[in-house]
Amino acid sequence: MAEKACRHCLRILEGNSCPICGTSDLAEEWNGLVIILDPERSEIAKKLGVDIPDKFALKVR
Ligand SMILES: [Zn+2]
Numbered sequence: 308m309a310e311k312a313c314r315h316c317l318r319i320l321e322g323n324s325c326p327i328c329g330t331s332d333l334a335e336e337w338n339g340l341v342i343i344l345d346p347e348r349s350e351i352a353k354k355l356g357v358d359i360p361d362k363f364a365l366k367v368r
Contacts, residue, residue, distance in 0.1 A: 312337035312364035317355055319362040327359070339365025 311333040312318065313325035319340065324331045341363045346352040355363055 309335065311335050312367045314367050316357070317363045317365075317367065319364055334364075334367035336368040337364035337366060338368075341365055 310319050310321055313320060313328060313330065314332045314334050315328045315330050316325065318325060318327055319337075320326065320333070323333070325333065341351055341355070342361075343349050343352045343355075343357050343363060344360050346358050346360060349357075352358070357363060
């Protein structure tokens with residue numbers, strides 16, 4: 308199954324809904340994979356508003 312990105316929190320996931328927001332508003336087309344390992348110390352995590360370690364998309368369509 309292709310990976311999708313949540314339009315709300317930008318999390319990369321597989322399946323039909325986002326485990327974080329619970330939304331099924333997912334983008335099949337997205338750009339820029341970011342892996343956040345340490346959200347506390349990551350500038351990108353702050354920019355994206357991310358506070359959990361995971362994979363995120365920079366842009367969704
Ligand atoms: Zn989400």
